[in-house]
Amino acid sequence: MIYWKIFLANFVANILGYGGGPATIPLLEHEVVDRYGWFTTQEYSEMVALGNGLPGPIATKLAAYIGYDQGGMLGATIGVFASVAPSLIMMIALLGLLMKYKTSPKVKRLTQIVRPTIAVLLGVMTYDFFFHSYEGVGILHTAMIGILGYFFLEVKKVSPVWVVLGALTYGAIFLGQ
Numbered sequence: 001m002i003y004w005k006i007f008l009a010n011f012v013a014n015i016l017g018y019g020g021g022p023a024t025i026p027l028l029e030h031e032v033v034d035r036y037g038w039f040t041t042q043e044y045s046e047m048v049a050l051g052n053g054l055p056g057p058i059a060t061k062l063a064a065y066i067g068y069d070q071g072g073m074l075g076a077t078i079g080v081f082a083s084v085a086p087s088l089i090m091m092i093a094l095l096g097l098l099m100k101y102k103t104s105p106k107v108k109r110l111t112q113i114v115r116p117t118i119a120v121l122l123g124v125m126t127y128d129f130f131f132h133s134y135e136g137v138g139i140l141h142t143a144m145i146g147i148l149g150y151f152f153l154e155v156k157k158v159s160p161v162w163v164v165l166g167a168l169t170y171g172a173i174f175l176g177q
Helices: 002-016 021-035 041-052 058-101 105-137 139-155 160-174
Strands: none
Touching: 002 021, 002 058, 021 041, 021 058, 021 105, 041 058, 041 105, 041 160, 105 139, 139 160
């Protein structure tokens, strides 16, 4: 039964996540935190942070971790397959149709509507992550990581990989229990 739940959680999030990984993250959070209760919001936010620091698509990394945590290697395999299955099915089924209507004004309008929706979903998720981290570690550490992260990403143009590793190091030194 757990393997079916792993499959459904990843499949549903990825089939509804039009726009790739960033659109899938809040949908997957709903599945694994709210629906199944496998992780807390704090644990999920840490998964996303770690996943963003690793190479490759975020959706498959999250699927592999979730699957492995809940069902071992078979769970990880099922999770990864479920995360790529929607794209595979849609590409096979809709490739000809999309090529035929790619210049259609309706298709272009749909894309213009979907992009702000994804931005709102990511904004809500960021808000939730911020306030859950504030509750867990306090305002000083949350503000320090946020300010330093912004400084290194936007001002110094440091690679996100190094910023995430720096935040992980900060957490290990100052927040380790």
